[in-house]
Amino acid sequence: MRSGVVLANEAIGGGYRHMAVNCPEIAKEVKDGQVVHIKVKDGNEPLLRRPFSVYLYDREAGTVEFVYAVKGAGTKIMAGYEPGDEIDLLGPTGKAYELKEGAKKIAILGRGVGIVSLVSLGVSAAGKGLRVEAILSGKTPDHVFGRKVLESSAAVVHEVYDADGSSDVENVRKILERSRQEGAIDQIFVCGSKRLGKLAYDFSQEHGIDGYISLEERMACGIGVCYVCVCKTTKGYQRVCKDGPVFPLAEVYG
Amino acid sequence: MRSGVVLANEAIGGGYRHMAVNCPEIAKEVKDGQVVHIKVKDGNEPLLRRPFSVYLYDREAGTVEFVYAVKGAGTKIMAGYEPGDEIDLLGPTGKAYELKEGAKKIAILGRGVGIVSLVSLGVSAAGKGLRVEAILSGKTPDHVFGRKVLESSAAVVHEVYDADGSSDVENVRKILERSRQEGAIDQIFVCGSKRLGKLAYDFSQEHGIDGYISLEERMACGIGVCYVCVCKTTKGYQRVCKDGPVFPLAEVYG
Amino acid sequence: MMERISLKVNIAGVELQNPVMPASGTFGMESAEYVDCSKLGAIVPKSFTLKPQQGNPPPRVAETSCGMLNAVGIQNKGLEYFLSVTLPFFEKYGVPVIASVSAYSEEDFMTIIKELNKKKTALIELNVSCPNLKEGGKAFGQSAEETYKIVKAAKSVSEIPLITKLSPNVTDITEIALAAESAGTDAVSLVNTFLGMAIDINTMRPKLGKITGGLSGPAIKPIALRMVWQVAQKVKIPVIGLGGIASGADAIEFILAGATAVQVGTGNFVRPDIMEKIISEIEDYLRKKNISDINQIIGGVIIE
Amino acid sequence: MMERISLKVNIAGVELQNPVMPASGTFGMESAEYVDCSKLGAIVPKSFTLKPQQGNPPPRVAETSCGMLNAVGIQNKGLEYFLSVTLPFFEKYGVPVIASVSAYSEEDFMTIIKELNKKKTALIELNVSCPNLKEGGKAFGQSAEETYKIVKAAKSVSEIPLITKLSPNVTDITEIALAAESAGTDAVSLVNTFLGMAIDINTMRPKLGKITGGLSGPAIKPIALRMVWQVAQKVKIPVIGLGGIASGADAIEFILAGATAVQVGTGNFVRPDIMEKIISEIEDYLRKKNISDINQIIGGVIIE
């Protein structure tokens, strides 16, 4: 358990909020795609921690950022956090996204809150000089975020929406294809959509490349001991909190 | 259920807080000694309402005041209320203190938080031109409150403390006796101490006067339907929330 | 948009305008100041016994995590008071009144029912499951045999349809429900409270005067819901579900699990007008789901 | 001021440095990153079965009011993995390791125990009470007879003292405890989870893949405490209490009710280091009460 202090917690449209937290211990350790479990409030209601992907982190500043959708009891309480509030954090936990040795270009496909876990990966990869093709999908332009951060770190960003039909899998496939024609994609990462996961899997199979997906499941312990958060994989039931959340696409769709 | 808005909520020493609430509906109806049940927080933890005596009320201004001791989970939450917060109130409930037709002088004996329920009675009685002898007892001077309000409405106030031994029953009896010698006491009202209750009962018997005590019991419904809040009386188990909180001393000590 | 949504349900031939009623012991004449009784599906006053009784020594309540323990022990003014005061008071609201009857023997149950026959309450609920009466929290309703015997005896004299209220403090509640059904009960209601305990570590004493008491409130909802679901699969008679209901969503869970109607207990303590809120939330749910008749979702949980 | 406070308790001849240990299924090797295992009274890893098993289909968890439902179904890597990996991992902390054993038959229990005999775990906990294995949530531990048979069989081969973990889904838990005692169990632990259910009213489907699951957490504490108190009055062997413990105060309630030691389950999910906190809170309590030895308060609830 680590204690953090809320620095900002603002609505950013689409029912999402962006929260920045000071917590040097987590900021120092966290890797792209990892998760932090928030005890949203003392006491027994709600009882369990809520898992959230880390959106961005700044090791020097000691800050960690989240983007979350306000849905149920827990996230409603979080929406009320104000700068200066202390929060109770557990993490970082879980497998991170790993860039392959020698990779020159990656694609990231995120949808809705699934975008969250991919943004720091995009930033890290671009920072290391890789080319990053980011496809961000959402119901409407309001449901997409992260473009600025990604672009400012030199990623190429495409936004696609349900509202205008551009988020259609076929269209996303076309964007991917076009990008591939401009230069081979070495790895593909996806989060937030089963359909996009399938697309990424097919794409990775077709071109013989590495692909990863980050999954969500309801959790209790968050650290791998209770086995409630399993997902079905080719290796049997695996724990999303410990064996994941990042899994090879082939284990999920294979 | 009535909705109130917190106007002030300040620590006043002795671990007590003084809270003023805007709630014209309650301010209009409430009678001296009645109770309001606060749902300190939405949700199921804590589950039940907390009962509090009304300390003062202002029918015109639409305000109701409380003084409460911060003890457990519920009152800790209340301690965090800030001006502007909405609160969920049920009440006023229960039997009020009643001034006897033709009474000219009353005595009130309050100890600790038990002082709360008596102050508005003292103010009302003094306002009607009765003489009011108030004995306020507490561990230390910090644990006594209400003097100013009572004095400004022309009550005679005695403070007695454990710290200097003045709260001793014998000493309180002396104060009462002395007051009686200055002019007959027509009614005696007590709250917050079994010992003072017994003293008041003995006094009332000795001088053949009316006496009342306000009792506390753990509650659930607060409106008289669940029968969990009973106290033993000469009439059997009676509900503190509905048959009380104010009972004739003779029913409790007789 | 739907024309009209019907919330009407039927319990043993008695039509209720909606499926929401109070749980016995959590509602009384005083409640009428806070809730419009004419809006309820039915009215269930506190259980009464043949003779007035004083109940257990205080303290009678202890708050627990998302729940509460009570050990009232059915303090009540007896049959006569029910007939002469409580019943007429509630009858004026024009909704079915369900007499909740508690007793220490078959004979007492029979005596009371014979008197109720004369007044024709809409339904009778046999409280064979109060954990606060016998020593050690035992209740008739914890034995299939005893339940069968009492229901059979009650049924032999009753001219009014019977609901048997079941205890959750059992290994297999379906067994008790089936015993009550085969003895002729017209419906079952479940659950009564779970026997529990709390200790004040400062005084090192039990928090309740009677040591143990009945646990109610949101804490018990998952167990109660499971029991309602299990019983609804097994019996043919209507099931009335209760245990921790405090919202329309809670009520709908019980209805989906197989309850024809629901009772609200501890929820009334938190908000004496909660049942009106629950009724309108149920209606909203049906409207949103485009369902015109609540009967369409009774037992409607989808199991794959 | 007190010189030293002793938290030492003894379960079936095994001395524990303090009475606090994890509840099976809520603690694993990963926990060692968050809690100093050498500080615990004992270590209880997750139940294992003879062969590895995959457990139930997800979703396996649903949060409830002050509690949670789980339907894991004892996903585990089997006896062999326990012996070769889990046991050596935990043995290095120098505190007693309690092997929690689950099985589908007497034979499987006996086979596993024979293997454990060779490794001499400090104690064995027989999990005869998991509601997530058999169909409909039934467990051996819901029948006094079946409990007796299993414990008897286990005892006939075990060279290690046995704890029998009881199911709370029973009419009279003292009956089951007495059956286990007369079959020779050296201690009992209670309670396992309560069978419960939750329905998602939007999808109209159960929230758990297996429909029903086990309720744990603060919600169940009052019922668990009552059961521990009842059992402690009846048996002569040590009782290990659990169910909703999340603080030193909770643990002390169970100890006052008669528990010689306590287990912490769901509390570990909220704070993986909670047991260390509980141990120090127990110590603080004793210090404040001027009690030098925890054994002085076991069963110390004052009943007037």
Ligand SMILES: Cc1cc2nc3c(=O)[nH]c(=O)nc-3n(C[C@H](O)[C@H](O)[C@H](O)COP(=O)(O)OP(=O)(O)OC[C@H]3O[C@@H](n4cnc5c(N)ncnc54)[C@H](O)[C@@H]3O)c2cc1C
């Ligand atoms: C690995 C992982 C990463 C996540 N990252 C993010 C993120 O970056 N941003 C974001 O907005 N959300 C994220 N989520 C989802 C987020 O955890 C849920 O939205 C949140 O728990 C909902 O809590 P609530 O109390 O508002 O909802 P409620 O519905 O009241 O929650 C009830 C219970 O269900 C669980 N639950 C509800 N929805 C989900 C869900 N989608 N996934 C897992 N558990 C759920 C809760 O944790 C809680 O135990 C992530 C989930 C996982 C598993």
Ligand SMILES: Cc1cc2nc3c(=O)[nH]c(=O)nc-3n(C[C@H](O)[C@H](O)[C@H](O)COP(=O)(O)OP(=O)(O)OC[C@H]3O[C@@H](n4cnc5c(N)ncnc54)[C@H](O)[C@@H]3O)c2cc1C
């Ligand atoms: C008629 C009446 C009038 C009261 N007036 C006042 C007042 O004016 N000022 C004031 O400070 N206190 C008053 N009290 C006591 C006040 O209700 C309790 O201090 C408060 O409920 C404690 O809540 P908690 O959550 O902080 O404590 P917890 O101990 O966490 O409460 C647990 C449960 O016990 C109940 N409880 C705890 N202490 C008491 C108590 N002394 N009396 C009744 N129930 C209790 C709570 O309501 C709750 O249900 C009054 C009580 C009654 C019955």
Ligand SMILES: Cc1cc2nc3c(=O)[nH]c(=O)nc-3n(C[C@H](O)[C@H](O)[C@H](O)COP(=O)(O)O)c2cc1C
């Ligand atoms: C204070 C109190 C008194 C009760 N009295 C009775 C009673 O007289 N008769 C009865 O059948 N049930 C009685 N019950 C049980 C309730 O009717 C109901 O079965 C139980 O509380 C579970 O529902 P809930 O969780 O909605 O409260 C009582 C419950 C409480 C809390």
Ligand SMILES: Cc1cc2nc3c(=O)[nH]c(=O)nc-3n(C[C@H](O)[C@H](O)[C@H](O)COP(=O)(O)O)c2cc1C
């Ligand atoms: C996710 C989960 C898994 C569990 N697995 C086991 C198990 O493998 N063996 C067992 O005996 N009990 C198991 N239990 C039950 C706990 O050990 C404990 O009896 C129960 O949770 C009540 O305690 P608590 O309220 O402190 O959690 C499990 C409980 C949970 C919540």
Ligand code: FES
């Ligand atoms: S949440 Fe416990 S193992 Fe994943």
Ligand code: FES
């Ligand atoms: S609190 Fe329910 S009758 Fe008094």
